[in-house]
Amino acid sequence: xxxxxxxxxxxxxxxxxxxxxxxxxxxxxxxxxxxxxxxxxxxxxxxxxxxxxxxxxxxxxxxxxxxxxxxxxxxxxxxxxxxxxxxxxx
Numbered sequence: 001x002x003x004x005x006x007x008x009x010x011x012x013x014x015x016x017x018x019x020x021x022x023x024x025x026x027x028x029x030x031x032x033x034x035x036x037x038x039x040x041x042x043x044x045x046x047x048x049x050x051x052x053x054x055x056x057x058x059x060x061x062x063x064x065x066x067x068x069x070x071x072x073x074x075x076x077x078x079x080x081x082x083x084x085x086x087x088x089x090x
Contacts, residue, residue: 008047010044013036019048019069022076051069
């Protein structure tokens, strides 16, 4: 038995997971867990990387390559240096 496939938003919802979404411009990172409305609008077979994400803080868009989702967001977050202070409250 291998690891479960989580290629589409339907697979992610079936396994009870959330989609990581990161804005490269302002650094805002969230986990989008309410996948029902996304599935109703785009279908369960759509990949999270191909959805039209927009940052609610600065307005950056995924189509411009400034908002990353799914594995792209995870990889970007893992490539960032870890800060050793208290988190900022912005």
